[in-house]
Amino acid sequence: MKVAIFFGSKSDIEVMKGAAKALKEFGIEYKAYILSAHRVPEKLMETLDSVEEQGFECIIAGAGLAAHLPGVIASHTVLPVIGVPIKADLNGLDALFSIVQMPKSIPVAAVGLNNSYNAGLLAVQILSLKYPELKTKLVNYRKEMKEKFIKENESEVEL
Known part of the structure; x- marks a missing residue:
């Protein structure tokens, strides 16, 4: 189980750490790359080829502004691509x-603005279709999440 994380700039690192966090929580191997669809398209394609050769099964791509990175990647692979719109100009709506x-014919899944953690969880869900042990972890994660929510919110709330 391997997921590649791509994003276009060092300034995106903080946002994209959420995807890595989610993948780590489920024991999924990942590699992260800073590559631009516009500034280094040849290097992006070379890296994408390498990722496919290494057996990666899903890609998370974060981008702001014109946010072409997820779409460009999707146009060059049949692996599932999850796009993370990163807030910049226009409050992130341009990226979204x-x-x-x-x-x-060239789909890209999308999560909410700056929500790379959900992109990581969506990658987990995609991979859980193939890996039963991952599906078990995901079911347990959801169960624990619900139990924690109920415990934290079982009392009345004073407004």
Whole structure:
């Protein structure tokens, strides 16, 4: 089980740490790369080829502004690509729209603005279709999450 995490700039590191955190919690191997679809497209394609050769099974790609990175990656692979729109200009709506408005036949999944943790969890869900032990971990994660929520919120709330 391996997931590749791509993003276009060092300034995106803090946002993209959430994806790594989620993957670590489930024991999923990952590698992260700073590559730009616009500034180093050849290096991006070379790295994408290498990721596929190494048996990675899912890709998380974070991008802000025009947010072409997830779509460019999706156009060059059949691996599932999860886009993370990163807030920059226009409060992140430009990135969100760029990711969710992919042309027919080249899908990119999308999570909420700056929510790379959910991208990591979505990668876990995708991989759990193939790996039963991962599905068990995911079921337990959800059960524990619900129990924690109930415990923390079982009392009345004073407003």
